Amino acid sequence: MDFLIFKAPMLMVQASLDGIxxxxxxxxxxxxxxxxxxxxxxxxxxxxDLVILGGYIAYTMYLAGIHPAWGVIVSPIIMYFVxxxxxxxxxxKVVDRDLFISILATFGIAIVFQQLMxxxxxxxxxxxxxxxxxxxxxxxxxxxxxxxIFSAFISVLYAIALVVYMKKSRLxxxxxxxxxxxxxAKILGVDTEKVYAATFGINAALCGIAGALISITLTLHPYVxxxxxxxxxxxxxxxxxxxxxxxxxxxxxxGLFEEFAxxxxxxxxxxxxxxxxxxxILVYRRFKLSKKREYLK
Amino acid sequence: xxxxxxxxxxxxxxxxxxxxxxxxxxxxxxxxYIVLGSAISLTGKYSSNGVHTQNGYNMAVERIxxxxxxxxxxxxxxxxxxxxxxxxxxxxxxxxxxxxIKQDGVHYMLGPYSSGLTKAIAPVTEKxxxxxxxxxxxxxxxxTKGYKYLFAVLSPANQYLEVAIDLAVEKNGGxxxxxxxxxxxxxxxxxxxxxxxxxxxxxxxxxIIDDKLPKELNDMAAxxxxxxxxxxxxxxxxxxxxxxxxxxxxxxxxxxxxxxxxMTHCDAAKLSKQHGKKSEYALCASQWHKxxxxxxxxxxxxxxxxxxxxxxxxxxxxxxxxxxxxALLVFKDAFERANSFDRDKVRDxxxxxxxxxxxxxxxxxxxxxxxxxxxxLFQVRCKGDVCENKxxxxxxxASDKFYHPIPKWSERx
Numbered sequence: 275m276d277f278l279i280f281k282a283p284m285l286m287v288q289a290s291l292d293g294i295x296x297x298x299x300x301x302x303x304x305x306x307x308x309x310x311x312x313x314x315x316x317x318x319x320x321x322x323d324l325v326i327l328g329g330y331i332a333y334t335m336y337l338a339g340i341h342p343a344w345g346v347i348v349s350p351i352i353m354y355f356v357x358x359x360x361x362x363x364x365x366x367k368v369v370d371r372d373l374f375i376s377i378l379a380t381f382g383i384a385i386v387f388q389q390l391m392x393x394x395x396x397x398x399x400x401x402x403x404x405x406x407x408x409x410x411x412x413x414x415x416x417x418x419x420x421x422x423i424f425s426a427f428i429s430v431l432y433a434i435a436l437v438v439y440m441k442k443s444r445l446x447x448x449x450x451x452x453x454x455x456x457x458x459a460k461i462l463g464v465d466t467e468k469v470y471a472a473t474f475g476i477n478a479a480l481c482g483i484a485g486a487l488i489s490i491t492l493t494l495h496p497y498v499x500x501x502x503x504x505x506x507x508x509x510x511x512x513x514x515x516x517x518x519x520x521x522x523x524x525x526x527x528x529g530l531f532e533e534f535a536x537x538x539x540x541x542x543x544x545x546x547x548x549x550x551x552x553x554x555i556l557v558y559r560r561f562k563l564s565k566k567r568e569y570l571k
Numbered sequence: 572x573x574x575x576x577x578x579x580x581x582x583x584x585x586x587x588x589x590x591x592x593x594x595x596x597x598x599x600x601x602x603x604y605i606v607l608g609s610a611i612s613l614t615g616k617y618s619s620n621g622v623h624t625q626n627g628y629n630m631a632v633e634r635i636x637x638x639x640x641x642x643x644x645x646x647x648x649x650x651x652x653x654x655x656x657x658x659x660x661x662x663x664x665x666x667x668x669x670x671x672i673k674q675d676g677v678h679y680m681l682g683p684y685s686s687g688l689t690k691a692i693a694p695v696t697e698k699x700x701x702x703x704x705x706x707x708x709x710x711x712x713x714x715t716k717g718y719k720y721l722f723a724v725l726s727p728a729n730q731y732l733e734v735a736i737d738l739a740v741e742k743n744g745g746x747x748x749x750x751x752x753x754x755x756x757x758x759x760x761x762x763x764x765x766x767x768x769x770x771x772x773x774x775x776x777x778x779i780i781d782d783k784l785p786k787e788l789n790d791m792a793a794x795x796x797x798x799x800x801x802x803x804x805x806x807x808x809x810x811x812x813x814x815x816x817x818x819x820x821x822x823x824x825x826x827x828x829x830x831x832x833x834m835t836h837c838d839a840a841k842l843s844k845q846h847g848k849k850s851e852y853a854l855c856a857s858q859w860h861k862x863x864x865x866x867x868x869x870x871x872x873x874x875x876x877x878x879x880x881x882x883x884x885x886x887x888x889x890x891x892x893x894x895x896x897x898a899l900l901v902f903k904d905a906f907e908r909a910n911s912f913d914r915d916k917v918r919d920x921x922x923x924x925x926x927x928x929x930x931x932x933x934x935x936x937x938x939x940x941x942x943x944x945x946x947x948l949f950q951v952r953c954k955g956d957v958c959e960n961k962x963x964x965x966x967x968x969a970s971d972k973f974y975h976p977i978p979k980w981s982e983r984x
Binding site (some may be wrong): 288396397401420496498515544 | 615616617618619620753754773782783784785787789790791793794796797798800811812813816817820821824825840841845846847860909
């Protein structure tokens, strides 16, 4: 029973596809985190709560009779302004302080957001229905919800758009310049304040997209944001900052790892396995770095 | 300067002392009111069920007060409840229980919402020997600790889905069945799991998948893929509302065919409303249903309760509200039989409770759990796009026939 997955090759396919599709979605959230971490040196604990808020925007549309998939367009627009406002209100006060202060500040934001969502949308678990149906493969033995395929597709689309935007546009270049050296960028005439606000807005917008996708693939609840923060944190730790392909691969890898851990170790160790992996990677990185380290004696 | 500080300290302590002595003179019974206390989740993750609980309490208080109140020693008293918001946080709940007892001088408590919070409060009420009638903590571990002042009007968690296994065996011609199960790792769901293990043992059934879902999990695709591969006779899922909604979403998306699907929290999750036809045929455990034929003189029947509740609060009462209302009926009955406000006399009266309410029969077992009321199972059935919960088991209360096996997804429109 323990190793059912090795007896049934179709399960292997199912697990891999499930893992990859989910991983892509996580990678999108992680990319937002990597972006603003890289540019502003802020670890955003409220990341997951921004995601859930984005999801609630799509859910509200669904309640109003609009197909929730339109949320992937509406939600990022609203969330951009939420992110922007959040920057102006709170983040700009902590952006050049040390990491601890910003973690505390975003932790506070996370709590405020949770309570606000609980207040506005209620504490019930909710889902939006996409009615997209299911794709069956290999004589119905592998089933893929079309909503998951849709969400992976949209995530990839937005990720590519963002990369192009970062490379080509004026703001994109300004963001990258600020990430490299904020002081130098400022001297050369980049309005870093504006860049920071935009970066935080873009991050929130990415969360909005992911949230809208989660509303049709998983479930929404005011208090489920933290697991998304933790996962994206982990993906970023593994992939490093400002490296989109690495974030994508690390996201998919994490999705795969989770699914296989579920089959081999059991569902109860799924999250535990992910944390073990994080510890392992951190130790390994340290070990590798210590080899390169040179001491002045 | 130092003197000033000293003076100030004395002043403050004097005020505190006076306040403390005033509040401790707040008795359990003030004038014509019997004061009950409850810490309840009005904010936080349990807030919706917390409000259902509070509405249930309030409805009963109003009804009992209107119909003559509680007669003790030939005098009529009214109920009054002091509420505090526990923010869905067990630590806070325990603090508030302490505050209710020590500062507000409450001598009788009503339970909070959820097993977890009841578990946090029970040691406090036990310590101060305060009788507590609770309506929303079903975890079996509440009733095995030897608590003497805890009484629960609801059936314990391990009974939630036992009936479902019996039903599956019955449908299988009395032969043992293959069970696949997935339970969240929390006190309540794990107790439901223990019930299934007992039922499996009793019927000789085999458990072929036994997954434990982490609290953060909102994706159970892996479990369902396993279910698809091993084809059990019955799939049991319990993980509060999130578990119920996730299960139906993914079972329908992955086209998992099982002859029988048993769950908890269907009505709390508004399953039939949120998932519509996708949730059809799901079998759900419930403490109460309005169609049951229990009766009492305060609320009449379940149907009447349903109607009155809707009129008062604007939505159909979930079982969480019904059982909460029943808790007050139990208190009233106990006060009148004790004919005294002595806590231990009231406790002894509670212990010998044997009554029928619109919610069901109530009689407390040695651990304080209600042993007189069976759990019921309803099945989601749809007509067109409108889905409803129909009681299908136990046979005595069934209003509709249990539909078995669930048609395959390929045959469902």
